[in-house]
Amino acid sequence: MHRIIYLFFLFSVVFSMNAQDRLPSTTASVKKGDFYVYWGWNLSDYSSSDITFKGEGYNFTLDNVTAYDRQSDFEPGKYLNPTSMTIPQYNFRMGYYFKENYSLSLGVDHMKYVVAENQTVTINGEINDTNSLYNGVYNNDSIVLEPSFLSFEHTDGLNYINVGLRRHDDLFQYKSVELNTLFGLESGFLFPKTNTRLLDKQRYDDFHISGYGINAVGGIQVAFLKYFFVQSELKGGYINMPSIRTTMDEADSASQSFWFYQVNMVFGVRFKIF
Numbered sequence: 321m322h323r324i325i326y327l328f329f330l331f332s333v334v335f336s337m338n339a340q341d342r343l344p345s346t347t348a349s350v351k352k353g354d355f356y357v358y359w360g361w362n363l364s365d366y367s368s369s370d371i372t373f374k375g376e377g378y379n380f381t382l383d384n385v386t387a388y389d390r391q392s393d394f395e396p397g398k399y400l401n402p403t404s405m406t407i408p409q410y411n412f413r414m415g416y417y418f419k420e421n422y423s424l425s426l427g428v429d430h431m432k433y434v435v436a437e438n439q440t441v442t443i444n445g446e447i448n449d450t451n452s453l454y455n456g457v458y459n460n461d462s463i464v465l466e467p468s469f470l471s472f473e474h475t476d477g478l479n480y481i482n483v484g485l486r487r488h489d490d491l492f493q494y495k496s497v498e499l500n501t502l503f504g505l506e507s508g509f510l511f512p513k514t515n516t517r518l519l520d521k522q523r524y525d526d527f528h529i530s531g532y533g534i535n536a537v538g539g540i541q542v543a544f545l546k547y548f549f550v551q552s553e554l555k556g557g558y559i560n561m562p563s564i565r566t567t568m569d570e571a572d573s574a575s576q577s578f579w580f581y582q583v584n585m586v587f588g589v590r591f592k593i594f
Contacts, residue, residue: 349498349546351417351488355593356425358551360586361399362409364389364431364478367579371435371472373518375572380445380458382465385576390432390475406430409477411553411584415486423486427506429555429582433474440464452519469519472566472574474512476525480533480559482508488541498543502551507534510559516566516574524567531561535580547591553584 368384392398392408399408409432415425443458454469463469486504493499509532515525535557543549560577 352420354417354590356590357414358586358588360411362582362584365581369576369578371576373574377449378447383442387433387435390434425484429480431478433478435472450519471517473515476513479511482506496545500541502539504537521567528565530564533559549588551586555582
């Protein structure tokens with residue numbers, strides 16, 4: 321997965337550097353001053369992560385915890401219905417071409433992050449006075465992440481709200497169809513709704529600004545009839561969340577950081593306001 325993303329980014333840069341030689345600007349539609357909006361869906365992947373939990377009576381770290389995404393099975397009534405289309409993992413973005421080949425944009429990447437249950441990980445730290453079976457001092461001990469100990473998900477979701485600068489280049493045009501590339505850098509904050517059950521504490525599930533992210537993105541766009549486009553993207557970056565809410569008690573928190581990867585398919589429209 322890593323190699324595919326790096327190669328895709330490399331090819332995007334090469335295409336961008338050479339596109340102007342292959343396609344005179346007079347043959348392509350003028351983008352400067354245009355706005356665009358797109359919506360689509362993603363498949364995501366995550367590196368393993370060390371997760372630290374702190375609160376009254378406990379302070380421990382779980383090492384190399386694995387997690388996976390949770391994309392919904394395709395159902396037209398869910399994916400295309402305005403009342404339910406935010407349930408699947410989705411990407412929404414709006415942008416403005418302030419130059420012919422550059423745009424500024426604001427987007428929401430709605431991913432889902434689920435810690436795999438019943439995996440065995442290493443634990444360090446202590447758990448005291450929690451009215452649970454897990455009280456004790458841990459030093460590189462193994463523990464199974466059973467639901468009675470921990471259930472941990474960012475499933476509504478791992479919301480990455482970000483701004484980005486993107487470069488767009490035209491590869492070629494045939495009649496009303498254009499093939500373009502894009503490459504960009506983005507950064508923003510994480511606003512997850514974290515679903516957690518920790519030890520014997522009450523389940524917590526609420527939105528909270530938890531950290532920040534930074535990423536690169538590369539893509540291929542097929543535009544047709546001047547105003548409409550279909551776009552595939554590969555995105556990879558880093559997420560750091562030092563302030564994750566885990567229980568109803570504000571003194572309880574978790575922290576983690578990890579790399580994330582996306583494969584996206586989006587559908588959009590380009591338009592002018594002025």
